[in-house]
Amino acid sequence: MTETFSDWLRQRSEPEWTEVITHPFTQALFDGLVPIDSMRSYLVQDYQFVDDFLALLGSGVAKADRYASRLAIAGSIRVVTSEENTYFQRAFDAFGVGESDRVSPELDEATKAFRELMQDTNARGSYAEVLTVLTVAEWSYLEWAMRAPSALPENFVHAEWITLHNSPDxxxxxxxxxxELDRVGAELDERDRARCLRLFQQATRCELDFFNAHWR
Ligand SMILES: Cc1ncc(CO)c(N)n1
Known part of the structure; x- marks a missing residue:
């Protein structure tokens, strides 16, 4: 088989996958044209996404089948809890976001759906299923951010949201x-591969709904 498991999953998640990575919200972000209110509500909701995402990374550390894999995932936890977290804090300071919206904002339907998917996968998912949800979130963000032009928008809130997701690291x-998903996926039987595909498609749908919620 020349096609990898991750390619197989993505190809079966169209047209939503391409709609996510070419979403008009991302184009407006490149142009520095996302209205302040949209960027603010997007980041407030995304900070809640990141809470469960971090928990899912922890689940990956716990469920991984080898030490090298735990180390790789722990490296990403380091970024989420340092550079990415201080970005959110600086952006919230710039927008004047108060304590309650940083800690427990009212959640959009799209945020709730995504958090539920991550919590279920954390509680009941296999290592392959945890990797599937993590891969959709990170790979789709890399793909939209790689489409950014080299000239970044002036506002750091816009610019750093791009560079956080297209840096070499x-x-x-x-x-x-x-x-890792390709390695683990190669060991799965047909039924477990189908479960990963369903999750990949659901997570891709969640990504699309999340952008749509902040783009009217
Ligand atoms: C909704 C969403 N998906 C993916 C990422 C990247 O982890 C993010 N920050 N937010």
Whole structure:
């Protein structure tokens, strides 16, 4: 088989996958034209996404079948809890986001759906299923961010949201995630592969709904 498991999953998640990575929200972000209110609500909701995403990374550390894999995932936890977290704090300071919206904002339907998917996968998913959800989130973000022009928008809130997701380190992390999903996926039987496909499609749909919720 020349087609990898991750390619197989993605190809069966069209047209939504391409709609995510070419979403008009991302084009407006490149142009610095996402209205402040949209960017603010997007980031407030995304910070809640990141909470469960971090928990899912922890689930990956716990469920991985080898030490090298735990180390790789722990490296990503380091980024989410340092550079990415301080980005959110600086953006919230710039937008004047108060404590309650940082800690427990009212959740959009799209945020709730995504959090439920991650919580279920955390509680009941296999290592392959955890990798599937992590891969959709990270790979789709890499793919839209790689489409950015070299001239970044002036506002750091826009510019750094792009560079957080297309840096060489982030590229290497996504390459590792896909390779890991390909490795683990090669051992799965047909039924378990089908479960991963369903999850990949659901997570892709969640990504699309998440952008749509902030783009009217
Ligand atoms: C909704 C969403 N998907 C993916 C990422 C990247 O992890 C993010 N920050 N937010």
């Amino acid at each position: 982030f590229r290497a992390w996504v390459r590792w995630l896909r390779g």
